[in-house]
Amino acid sequence: MLQVNDLHVTVEGKEILKGLTLTINAGEVHAIMGPNGAGKSTLSAVIAGKDGYEVTQGSITFEGKDVLEMEIEERAQAGLLLGFQYPVEIPGVKNIYLLKSALNAQRAARGEGEMPAPEFMKLVKEKLGFMKMDASFLQRAVNEGFSGGEKKRNEILQMLVLQPKLAMLDEIDSGLDIDAMKVVADGVNSLRAEERAILLVTHYQRLLDYIVPDKVHVLVDGRIVKTGDAELAKELEANGYEGIEESVA
């Protein structure tokens, strides 16, 4: 589904990713772990299309299409969706507007008409319930005045409504207490499906107790230095990243 090949990325002249290769297939949950500054967030930002990241070498393809040639919104419409580590506050834009226009943009890209309002409302209310969010969230401005936990739940709510093919979740566990983490994890787990893949970017193993990955990658200094199963995350938790870095060196 997603193929990242020998990816080199510079930010303001500094090379952050130095030849990253990663393959994610449908039905899989991948976790990328690594110390601060390793390039974890850079990877998801480049895949999403954020400005300021220059790809100097390598490629990213999604279902055979060249992601780097696609507009930001085309990537999302194709089913590549990024959940932010720091969700942006958008004063005045109601959540309901965001959800409806995003969903309809996706449908339009597939050549489908707008979802009728009653059907849309039913869908949204169901997903809200799942995320234990009150209906009043829909009338509130996107993330404005939300607590850290509410912002993260809101990111997952968007995923549940938009049903991406590949959900990339950047540090979705940061700033969450244990109850909020369970709700968020339940939301993410509900996305697991044969036809869908999930990419978790995280600093801590804690999240992976709730969302058990098929594959764990260790990202150090712009490269994936080790890949394993869920057990690898536990090793990291016990021994830290230093052991890995040494073994690579």
Add this chain to the structure above:
Amino acid sequence: MSDTQTFLDTLATRSQQRAGEPTWIAARRQAGAARFDAMGFPTRRDEEWKYTDVRAIAKGNFALADNAEFSQAQAAAITLPLDAYRLTFVDGVFSAALSDLDALPDSVQVMPLSKALAENHEAVGGPLGRLTGVDFSTFAALNTAFMEEGAVVRIAPGTVVEKPILLQFLSRAGTPVMSHPRILVEAAGRSEATLIEHYVGEADAANFTNVVAELMLDRGAILNHYKLQEAPIGDLHVASIHVEQNRDSRYTSYNLNLGGALVRNDLISDLNGQGAETNFYGLFFGQGRQHVDNHTKVNHNAPLTFSNENYKGILDDRAHGVFNGKVYVKRDSQKIEGFQSNQNLLLSDRAQIDAKPELEIYADDVKCSHGTTTGQLDADAIYALRTRGIDEATARGLLTLAFAGEVLEKVALDAIAERVELAVAGKLPERFNLAGLVEAAAALND
């Protein structure tokens, strides 16, 4: 021939047609004409008109309408869907057919100016012109010279008017005409009412409206005043609104400007008694070559008075906006609070805003602040929306609506908020019509 002469000639013709009228009116009319002639139309050399060129009015040749014909179906299509006491004027001429004062209680008088004059002209003569004299501006003088129709609203002490009072001004396509409506509101002590001025019309109209409104709030009176200006895009619109506030009164203005080729609003509140409060909320949206000028002034003439102002401008294409907001604190008007904010959003490189907040304070124990900002849309927010599959134009549209939303959420009347929201969303650049989203949100509330 000078610019003023065209207007004076029209006035002379009109005066010959007019049957005898009370001497005080004839005298004021004459004074207005003389003042208008002496002052002439303002030019950009006048400080108050530095950014607004009125030649489109001065060089115009406007007739006066002589009937109020307007199809019921067409009126129904553009009227605000509100349960209201309604007076309708078509190019300034009163239309009984399109008005509805059913079940108006005895404690409230709402009537066309012509009727108020016919019934008891002396009761009109006292208050009329007390706040807006002929010296205020060329346009006030011109209005006084031509005044013959408009609305008189009188609310008895302690009366809470349950339904809004809607003054609807319709502009027709055809030969350009001018109208000079005069609005007089006397809100007695502890009364409470909502007044709506609504300017709308046929798309191809190119008329000149020059309205003067005088609003008097006695002790403890509350008046919510909506001005929804969605005049046809070719219309020229000048408005002078003066508010007099006695002790503990509260006036709130919602000055919403969407239409017109050339628009100038002067809004002035005199806070004359302790505890008086005035709130000015404004939104102006310009596109094409629209020119929208809002001049506001709050006069804190008494201690312990409060003002709060928030104006938002959205300008696209080559539109030009002007915001000039003045807060004046009279000598020894202590413990007043005056807050003012003006934010402008430029959607195009060629759009222009001239913003000038002014404070003039002659007391030492006051709380005042003002600020104006002009910017573009937030790039991070546009990115965040695009990562959800929303194309850039729509993302910009949503954010523009959001910018307007900060003032719109103050609007308590849904029919008006929705009209503005739809207008701003529907008029946004290109492809995407956000109207469906607005409706979806409305459906959710049902």
